[in-house]
Amino acid sequence: MRSRTREERLALLHAAQLYVCTDARTDRDDLADFLDAAYRGGVDIIQLRDKKISARDELDALKILADIAHHHGKLFAVNDRADIAASIGADIIHVGQEDLTPAQVRSLLGQDVLIGRSNRKTDMFRDSLADPDIDYAVMGPVWKTPTKPGRKPVGLAGISAAAQLSDNTRLQQKTHPKPCGLLAE
Template sequence: MTNKYELHLVTEESVPLEKLLPIIEEAVKGGVTIVQLREKRSTGKRFYEKAKSVKTLLDQYAIPLIINDRVDIALTVGAAGVHVGQDDLPLSSIRKMVPSAMIVGVSTSTIKEAQEAERNGASYIGVGSVFTTQSKADANLLPNGMLAEIAQAVSIPVVAIGGIGLNNMQLLPNEKIAGIAVVSAIMKAGNPYKVAAAFRKVWI
């Protein structure tokens, strides 16, 4: 059975929908196992329309769609899940709002945050930033060895995020984490299919 957390594609908001859909489709064909639609500045209506289009595409491949931050949009489009940060709605409140089967991911960077997320019902945690990243200006770099320590401290799946590329993947403690989340390496690739396939090959 495929581990659905193995290779997350996290989208880049600046890419227009007509370019975004082909990138996602090629990446999925190449081996992406889950897609997180991340929008920080879009209006609710624009985010909703984009989410609807992305979900229609992903449904053809039975790939889960995760919506970043917006629980209302995740519920409205019937997404598989939602991913929230430390400054978003509390996880305990989100769990009361969503179906019990819904995936809820939480961004964490410390053991305390990770254990709290697990206690409050997170399905998985995103841990980062593991490397320097261009796609999130405010991301703090994890201290050396922290990713492995966090993975050891919880029993839910751990997904590494932040500056991950084919050139630095071998530095990750693969045996301790469930998967990786990639933004720029796939979103800015000339051939998203080829890059996604290469990530899967290195991971396996």
């Protein structure tokens, strides 16, 4: 499987409209069927995010995701782990505020991999939009979620503030403004 260039990945990212996060679906044992159906149904990017499995099991699940993503001509994302992203040849690595910095990830993975970042406060979102190593930024969670225990949701007011920052950033950028989104867990 040929690795995509940064330009190819950016083109797919800028055209993307639907980004799905999933666990490895070990309780259902239907990961391949689920991923295939999601891409066929219009999903553009799928991120595997499963904190309950080992690194080895995560790599196995990501191999399935990578094969299906490439078959459909779509992107796939690794959550948090630069070592796993490097091992699998990820299109995207998605990091949070407490993970490696985008500059650290970039130094480890190079220029071709895309970097996304989660944000839970307006100032974090603003910083992500300004960071040259970040290719897209998300804001959330919008609502209280069991996957982020104790995390205060940003609510619709937080999403509105992020949308305003995103609009202002797009006006200032001449080419390829950063895609932005909400994290609605």
